[in-house]
Amino acid sequence: MPLVTLYIFVALGSLFIFIMAFSIGKYLVHAQKPKLFISSAWWGKWEKAVHSQDEEHWEKLLSRAGRPFGWGKPEWVFAQVISGSAVCVLTVMWVWVGRVDSFPVLSMCLAAAGSFLLPYFGLKMWAGRREEILSTDIARFINRYVTLLENQVPVYSAMVKAARPTRLLKEYIPTISEWNKDPVEALENFKRKLGVDDAVILVSGMRTIEQLSDAQLGLTMQRLEWAVDHRRMFRHRKKIKSLGIGYSVIVYPAFYIGLLVAMFPWYKLLTEILDKYLT
8 A cells, every 4th residue: 555545544534533523522512411413312321331330430530620521421431432433443444445465453452442541541631630730729729818817808708819829729719699698508519619639628628717716727727738738749759659650661671672682692692602512
């Protein structure tokens, strides 16, 4: 198969996948109940099948990621299936058009598996990045919030002003109508929308300080700030540890393979010398 033809098919396939992903994403962003162009009956069966297992892990991951596009577990698993199937279809088309002598079964399976896991790993990376940004925002928010409360600023005004310099936290602050209706429920919704563990610590501290005196306020917020910083340090240590494991998995096998390749000529020469003088 000519190289130019191969490049044309790869470019057309990439363009098709991009247009498909863009169209689906645009439709889902504007739709109130995204169903990915599938009938309600089939989508109900799909949701029932997907929701039957490993629900808690996905809920935690989606909460940490902030539910991008408003998708739940069924939509993301469906995106994984589409991504893996697209690679299989493109491979079959390439073999059929190019008239390849041997069908690349192993390569197709590996590529399809990697493409299937791509949306999941992308969601996981986005969740980690969002959690890191929110952790920094919460630490910054706590420092400003306690300063404003010590200056006798009302609770809701202090919350709004403390969140202004943050990157993501300010988008989840309850509205004034929600706060006036029920402050406790507003804080619960605030914690639920953030979806990270630091939000639990933050909301618990915000509930506690409303009942404290000025003398106890500073100490309580210092403990809250220490708890958030401690969790950030724990995540950094965990990330460094995982990087060390990844380094071992990637670098050490490559090093030993390179060492074996480099030693093979010497080993071959040694066996020839031994065969010559010992036989």
